[in-house]
Amino acid sequence: MSIPVVDFGAYSLSEEDVTDEQMRHLSQELKAAFTEVGFVFLRNTGITREEVDRVMDASKKFFLQPDELKQPFSRKSFANNANHGWVSLETERLNPRRPGDLKEAFNTASLHPDIKWPSGALADFEEIQKSFFLRSDKNGTTLRSLYYPPVNSDKAKEGQLRCGEHSDYGTITLLFQNSEGLQVHSRSGEFICAPSIPEAVLINIADLLQRWTSDQLISVVHRVLLPPAGDSRTRQSVAFFVQPDDEALITCCDGSNKYPPVTAGDYLIERFSESYVRT
Numbered sequence: 001m002s003i004p005v006v007d008f009g010a011y012s013l014s015e016e017d018v019t020d021e022q023m024r025h026l027s028q029e030l031k032a033a034f035t036e037v038g039f040v041f042l043r044n045t046g047i048t049r050e051e052v053d054r055v056m057d058a059s060k061k062f063f064l065q066p067d068e069l070k071q072p073f074s075r076k077s078f079a080n081n082a083n084h085g086w087v088s089l090e091t092e093r094l095n096p097r098r099p100g101d102l103k104e105a106f107n108t109a110s111l112h113p114d115i116k117w118p119s120g121a122l123a124d125f126e127e128i129q130k131s132f133f134l135r136s137d138k139n140g141t142t143l144r145s146l147y148y149p150p151v152n153s154d155k156a157k158e159g160q161l162r163c164g165e166h167s168d169y170g171t172i173t174l175l176f177q178n179s180e181g182l183q184v185h186s187r188s189g190e191f192i193c194a195p196s197i198p199e200a201v202l203i204n205i206a207d208l209l210q211r212w213t214s215d216q217l218i219s220v221v222h223r224v225l226l227p228p229a230g231d232s233r234t235r236q237s238v239a240f241f242v243q244p245d246d247e248a249l250i251t252c253c254d255g256s257n258k259y260p261p262v263t264a265g266d267y268l269i270e271r272f273s274e275s276y277v278r279t
Helices: 020-036 049-063 067-073 125-132 207-212 264-275
Strands: 005-007 039-043 085-087 104-108 142-148 163-166 172-177 182-185 191-193 201-205 222-224 235-242
Touching: 005 020, 020 039, 049 104, 049 125, 049 142, 049 172, 049 235, 067 085, 104 125, 125 142, 207 264
Parallel strands: 005 039
Antiparallel strands: 039 201, 085 104, 104 142, 142 235, 163 222, 172 201, 172 235, 182 191, 182 222
């Protein structure tokens, strides 16, 4: 199994005239990818590498600061949104059975005017984070910048990964990455490596959309491995997690009772409690 690569040019951000035949072909390719693999690479989306690099560069400046300068922006420090802010190294366990993940993150989860942002040398951080994608404070949609620092594999804890095995929580995720390391769990039971394809966006189905479609679309477990011994390179990625409004009631669209109804907000809170259970 490999992750399909689909040309999204017919419906990119810059395209205006789209024929019915183009849309039919594109929808067939996407449906096949999301029902058989759960992941797809999209080329020619209209999102430029320069835009992605701008977010990564601003985020890296933040992550490379001493922890004491990042601490005031920690996740759960903001009354307006408990998920907004910095997540320190080993704080999150996306697989609760493993040690804390060897990554840092900054969650842009709120656009509330009272949110405090980095300033000084990072004065453009807020503007860059806010400009990359639109979102609403009525749901948990989040732009997450991720930084994986250099790792000495010999000193890592037993079973520790850069990002433990997990599936995403919402409807879809858009992922931009600057290097390899991500692995996707195939239907045959093996983990396959997701390549880093310049200019392509990696899209995957998340849990609520799998529930919504009664498992017609699949949310797939994935992880980020430690680098090979002697590899001191960092890794960066930017993930955009798309969530339904908090009050949206997620029920099976085919009318079945395969999954019990749940509001998107309650489901997100439940999943966060699992990821941060020991912190």
